[in-house]
Structure formats: C-alpha cells, structure tokens
Amino acid sequence: MPSTTPWWRSAVIYQVYVRSFADSNGDGVGDIAGIRSRLPYLESLGVDALWINPWYKSPMADGGYDVADFRAVDPLFGTLADAEQLIADAHEHGIRVIPDIVPNHTSDQHAWFQQALAAGPGSPERERYIFRPGRGPDGVDPPNNWVSCFGGPAWTRLPDGDWYLHLYAPEQPDLNWQHPEVHTEFESILRFWFSRGVDGFRIDVAHGLAKDPELPDLPLLPGPTDGQSRPFAQHPHWDRDEVHDIYRTWRKIADEFDGERAFVAEAWADTPERLAAYVRPGGLHTAFNFDFLMASWDAEDLRTVIDDSLAMLIGVGAPATWVLSNHDVMRHTSRYARKNVARWVPNQRYQPEGDIDLELGTRRARAAALLMLALPGGAYIYQGDELGLPEVEDLPEADLQDPIWERSGHTDRGRDGCRVPIPWSGQSAPFGFSPADASAEPWLPQPANWSERSVEAQTGDETSMLELYRTALQLRREHSALGDGTLAWVEAPAGVLTFRRDPGFLCVVNLSDEPYRLPEHTATLLASGPITDGLLDPDHAIWLQV
Ligand code: NOJ
Secondary structure, rough: OOOOOOOOHEEEEEOEEEEEHHOOOOOOOOOHHHHHHHHHHHHHOOOOOOOOOOOOOOOOOOOOOOOOOOEEEOOOOOOOHHHHHHHHHHHOOOOOOEEOOOOEEEEOOOOOHHHHHHHHHOOOOHHHEEEEEOOOOOEEEEOOOOEEOOOOOEEEEOOOOOEEHHHOOOOOOOOOOOOOOHHHHHHHHHHHHHOOOOOEEEEEEOOOOOOOOOOOOOOOOOOOOOOOOOOOOOOEEEEEEOOHHHHHEEEEEEEEHHOOOOEOOOOOOOOOOHHHHHOOOOOOEOOOOOOOOOOOOHHHHHHHHHHHHHHHHHHOOOOOOEEEEOEEEEHHHHOOOOOOOOOOOOOOOOOOOOOHHHHHHHHHHHHHHHHHHHHOOOHHHOOOHHHOOOOOOOOOHOOOEEEOHHHOOOOOOHHHHHHOOOOOOOOOOOOOOOOOOEEEEOOOOOOOOHHHHOOHOOOOOOOHHHHHHHHHHHHHHHHHOOOOOHHHEEEEEEEEEEEEOOOOOOEEEEEEOOOOOOOOOOOOEOOOOOOOOEEEEEOOOEEEEE
C-alpha cells in the first residue's frame, strides 16, 4: 500500500477492555501495566492500533463510562505516568493508541456535577447539565417521557425538587452541549491527551450530544416503546444534525497535531446515509459500522449491508470500518452458534433463541473473520475474538455488575457475558490473567474449560482461531489488494459471497447448506477450514490468489 494512505483508512484496531485484559498487580482487575506487559503479544498478532476503553478516574458505575476526571487515570488501572508509558511503549512496538472519550455525560462525582448539586436550582452551575423542574402537581412527574438506555426513566429527581437528565445510568448525568464551557472543556481535554501522544479517540455516544432545546416528549409509537424508533426527521436526542458542528471543531484540533491523529465515532444512525454524515470531509475520520455486526448469518443480508455501507462511505470519501463484536454486544461466536441467526434489532438486547452449538458458532466466526478482514477499509477486533471466546451466558447472578441488570429489574442480564477476563495460559483460573500469587480472583469468574482457549494453548496450533487471525493479519499487511480500496462482486450461487480485490485476490464465503466448488485460482492464501476435492464446505471462507 502506498505510504501516502493515512493509517486509519485500513487499520486493524484491537479493542482492549482494560479491566478484563491483563491484571499486573493481582487485584483481579486488568490494568495499564498489564496491557504494557502484553504488547509483544499484540505486536505478534499484527494489529495496528489499540482502542482502549475508558481508563479515567471513575466510580465505575458503568465500567468507567462514568468519568469523574478526564485528565486523571483511575487508580484501579494505574496512573497518568502508566498511561504515558503505555503510549510510548506501544509506539515502540509499532502500535498506535486510541483511548475512549466520553463527551455525552460525566460521572455524578465529577466536580462540575458536584458543584451543580451544591449550587441549587436555577444556578449557573446547573446549566452545564440538563436540569429542569418536573411536571404535574408539585413537579412530581419527570420533565418529559424520555427513557434511559439502561431501563427506566431518563430523569432523576433531587431532594431540592429539580430533575436532571441521564440517557444512561443516574450516575451519568448528561452534559448540556449548548453551554460554551462544555465545548471549551472538551477541546482542552482533547489537547491534553493529544499532547501526551495518543493517536486519536473513540467517541462514546457520538450521536447523543445534541438535544432538542425544547426537550419535547417522544411521540408514543406502536410497538415496543423503547423510545428509540425514529419515524421523524429529527429525534429529540439521537443523531441530530447539530452534533456535526462539534466534530468539525474537533477535527481541526486533531489536525493541529502531527502524526495523523484520528477519530472513530460510536454513532448509532438509522441509515448508512446518516452514518456517512459523521465522516464527511472536515468531519470525523471514521465511524463504527454497526450494520455489519447486526446482520444475520445470511449471504443476502451481509451483501446488502456491505454494498450500502461502501456506497455511502465511499461517496463521502471515508473508509469503511467493520466490527463483529465489542464490550456491549453478545460475542459473535455465540451469536452465530444458533442455526438461525436473527438480525439484531438496534437498541434492543440480543436474545438468541434455539440450541447453542459452539462448534457451528466457531466455524462461522472463523469464516466471518476472513470475510471482515478482506473487506475494504479498517477492522476492529475485540479482545478474545482472536481466541474464539464465546459469550459466558451462565454467569452467576450474584456476580453480575453491569448496571443494566439492576436497572432492568433483573430481566436483562446485561453485558457482563462478553467482558469476562481473557485466558492467557495455564490449566485453571485465572488462566494467567492475574499473577499466580494474586490476592483476588478475577472480577468476573472465567469458565473452567477456558484453558483450551488460552493464548498459550492456541499458539503454534495451525488449526486454532489465534493462528487464523495471526496469519490473516500478516497476509493483510503483505497483500497489496487488501486494506483500503474497493471490491467487485463475482457471480456466485445463492448463499455464496464471492468478491475480488485487485490485484489478484478473491474471497469466497459459503453461507449455503451445500459444498461449493472453488473457482479457478493460482494459490490458496488462507482457508477457515480444510478444503477437500476443491470444495468449500458450508460456513467456511477462503482467500485465493487469482
Ligand atoms: C457506549 C459504551 O460502549 C457503553 O459501554 C456505555 O455503557 C455507554 N456508551 C454509555 O457511556
């Protein structure tokens, strides 16, 4: 690939969920020193960058997405010096670092919110957040009918009578992005970290910052009243056009720094068109493409998602991003482990039905990895994807920590099942996640049979998920057809996806129930499973040189 192509147009970015990656001090929680100690692993895996979930000072009401101080590292994870050292060490290993930034809300322990509580109703301190009197007699009803993404109303009432808005947990009050100080504060935070060497940011809830100043009720809609559906031009708080003004300023700040700093937006948009609006020229660099993650295991569905995403993004000159799993969704090995994989309904928890067949899920996860890594643009790997980790669906209720579990009145187990600490080595828990003499057990219990899936067990085993990823990433670096660019579909029977990338690369994925005879080729570069008599079995994928 020509060196003039910015790195973020084709990067493979590995998501590190800090508390579950590697625990250096034996307290059962992953930390920054743990990440540093595993940089050789990440380099040998072949990733270009790390996206690191929030490491900021936080009471951890939502796994660190409730930030009390954006310029400090939480002692659970280390110190600011540790973060600086990690950034420097990662760069030594040729790996870039992209932390999360959380601009939609702060922790209720943030100095601003504490000042707002102390200053009382009507004070200027309250204007940095969204405080309102209630409705009804004595203001006993919330100011409007908005709902929290974690369940229940999006408003909490204080003893002084005022209500404040929180689109997530009550410990995560929403900031008021109509307040100039909110803008200047975040611009300063960006510069604080850019000048410490970070290569970009993943923007949390990038689609949520702007709210309709009138705070109108959501129209009552037929069907599930999750408050998320958008049959109107502008939702009162999701994906409003005004958010783009913020990101145009942020882009200019990134451009002030050398070394191609880049943003990736966590933006849930209704259509590929609306997603593409985040990455127009002068806006953000990239945005997660969740349509790929939400697709069912179905050739037509996937092809439509791929075509629509590429058309929209290429139309605005931005690269696509592809993602199969992250810390908020059921791991794809388990999603694909049901015969009929349902299409994900946005903003609803994925509740798969039917018997789980992890061998099937693993076969499909291997094929999906080859599909994803062959598509034009960048790709995300969530820690443990490369080990084929399944969702831990049977965590004891007493161990669940995601606020969704409580907020849903114990009807939704939340996201802990994809956040279980990853296995590195050994025959029993903590599987090398914590040192052997650790004083505490991992913060979520690891399944007893995870020794088979550890990095140690898979290293050097050519049939393992880990070696599949390693080889795929190496080929991706070496093959001039892969990474940024375009694709051309090649005719294939229903259920088979075949596309060409120039020069000389063909990817074939068989999602049908029948073996498929491979097209002409000069060499097999990589296959997700054994190939016999030139046939690609169902739920397999292959990379061919043509
Ligand atoms: C999206 C993050 O990925 C999720 O983990 C978090 O709970 C919400 N944003 C709120 O910050």
